[in-house]
Amino acid sequence: MLTEQNKQQIAELYSKRTFSLKKFLLVIIIVPVIFFIGVYTGQLGNTTVNTTNDYGQVVNIDSRPAYLTKNIDFNLLWQTWNLLKSKYLHQDKLNEVELFYGALAGSVAALRDPYTVFFDPKVALEFTEELSGQFQGIGAEIGIKDNHLTIIAPLPGTPAEKAGIQSGDKIIAINQLDTTNISVDKAVSLIRGEKGTKVSLIIVHASDNQPIKLEIARDVIKIVSVSWQMKENKIAYLKITHFNQDTGERFKEAVNQIINQGAQKLIVDLRNNPGGFLDVAIELGGYWLDDQVMVKEMFYDATKNKDYKTVGNPILKSLPTVVLVNGGSASASEILAGALQDYKLATVIGETTFGKGSVQELENLSDGSAIKITVAEWRTPNNRVINEKGVEPDIKVERNYEDPDDNQLKEALKIINQ
Incomplete structure (x- = not known):
């Protein structure tokens, strides 16, 4: 999570920029209410007095919210769908295909596993292209480590390596978007793009706590394995x-x-x-x-x-x-x-x-x-x-x-x- 100091430093970095960022369209996908991104696994109950050390204790650690113990009618999905279709203010922006894929992505995201993800057809194709040895981007593998978006490795000879990105670097912003709680696939989709376009990253090297701004031009990444x-x-x-x-x-x-x-x-x-x-x-x-x-x-x-x-x-x-x-x-x-x-x-x-x-x-x-x-x-x-x-x-x-x-x-x- 970004500290107030980090946020201030990032704001200062962007306030000094002399270049114009290529805007990215961030499609906000409305996920039906039955697919919750966060699932509670316990509640804090009343504390009791420990007569030995006067510290409180956590009780009811195995209990769950009542709504998680009830059967759910799958028709709630269609109720939510129909409510969005009939009442959402910006009907001209409501795309049924995006809504559908958003529902699938939301159900998978509820697992809170950064490596279990849903790929829409476009992202699935990009994923397959990477494994085949060629894609367009900056040439850096990323993952989640210690709850932070982290560089696993910059690929040799790629824009990422040439920009000074190193293994273990934390990515704290992509095009001014805070990466706290971002999924790996969402981060990948923001970083990748057509050859010649640029992406702006705020990173912190593993050996330093000072965030730095990098503007990196994307290229075709060919992997010689x-x-x-x-x-x-x-x-x-x-x-x-x-x-x-x-x-x-x-x-x-x-x-x-x-x-x-x-x-x-x-x-x-x-x-x-x-x-x-x-x-x-x-x-x-x-x-x-x-x-x-x-x-x-x-x-x-x-x-x-x-x-x-x-x-x-x-x-x-x-x-x-x-x-x-x-x-x-x-x-x-x-x-x-x-x-x-x-x-x-x-x-x-x-x-x-x-x-x-x-x-x-x-x-x-x-x-x-x-x-x-x-x-x-x-x-x-x-x-x-x-x-x-x-x-x-x-x-x-x-x-x-x-x-x-x-x-x-x-x-x-x-x-x-x-």
């Missing part, structure tokens, strides 16, 4: 930026080149890799693991719990391996790093990862819209929880951004040469 180079002493440096649809094939080509050129050691860089497809992470794990559990999937219904095993040729197993991670390493990155760490097939160096260990399934609906639903959580082969905890590195090295030579990579090269 795998690249590599040979370092001194036959050390292959392999960078993976995403686990996308093309990553498996690109990784295979890179590994073949690494082996053919006689690499003797390997550094896998997963820093600022926000994740992607699970099956791609398992496919890549198969280059180290031989028919072994890569990750555990834990459901609310324990009978559905599942172990995912690798299938492949572990041709990298014999290569001493270091994995680089940071706070921008999330999801599939954490699965791969955690598995290699559990089996002691790699030394993990860097900073604690993001902690995105929940499982979402994307369900496409008949009209082109979609729902991304949290259905389970990931755990490492040794049953370590990833979600909200992250993967702790074996050797912690904080990034020194004043070092142009990348102090974390230098430490990885030092360790692997020992």
Whole structure:
């Protein structure tokens, strides 16, 4: 939540601007009353006196408001719909399609899970385009951490990275809109846009409490998910930026080149890799693991719990391996790093990862819209929880951004040469 000091600082930043912001149309979707965004899970009752320390106690912590214990008639939806259609002042602005999608989005938002979201057809298409490796925007993955809209990772060579955005930055305003309680998908829709247009962000770096204003021009973001180079002493440096649809094939080509050129050691860089497809992470794990559990999937219904095993040729197993991670390493990155760490097939160096260990399934609906639903959580082969905890590195090295030579990579090269 913004403090009064932050709000004043933001107001001052915008009062000094000399540029004109491109206005964004914010469509206010009226959600039927039966879909509440906030759901109370308890009430504060009367306090009682503790004769030992004179402090009050919270009672009735398991009680719920009466309206949550009653059966609800689904006809309330249509009653609300008809009232809006007959009495809303601005009938010329009332769009039935937006009203309908708003109702769906509201019911999903009532779960208060930032990773369970409803996508209308336009947003669903954008989401699919990103996973395929190309979209238009500034090139930064975002998520919710500690109830703040947070940069998971800026993508290499993108407008976001060039503007100085870093993993862990908090976004406190988008085009002057306060991001408190904003959903991830709403934030994404505001930040993305056509090439050449600009978005204004107010951010706070993780290392500073002073908000700064950034005006960033959007561009076409093309994701090259795998690249590599040979370092001194036959050390292959392999960078993976995403686990996308093309990553498996690109990784295979890179590994073949690494082996053919006689690499003797390997550094896998997963820093600022926000994740992607699970099956791609398992496919890549198969280059180290031989028919072994890569990750555990834990459901609310324990009978559905599942172990995912690798299938492949572990041709990298014999290569001493270091994995680089940071706070921008999330999801599939954490699965791969955690598995290699559990089996002691790699030394993990860097900073604690993001902690995105929940499982979402994307369900496409008949009209082109979609729902991304949290259905389970990931755990490492040794049953370590990833979600909200992250993967702790074996050797912690904080990034020194004043070092142009990348102090974390230098430490990885030092360790692997020992």
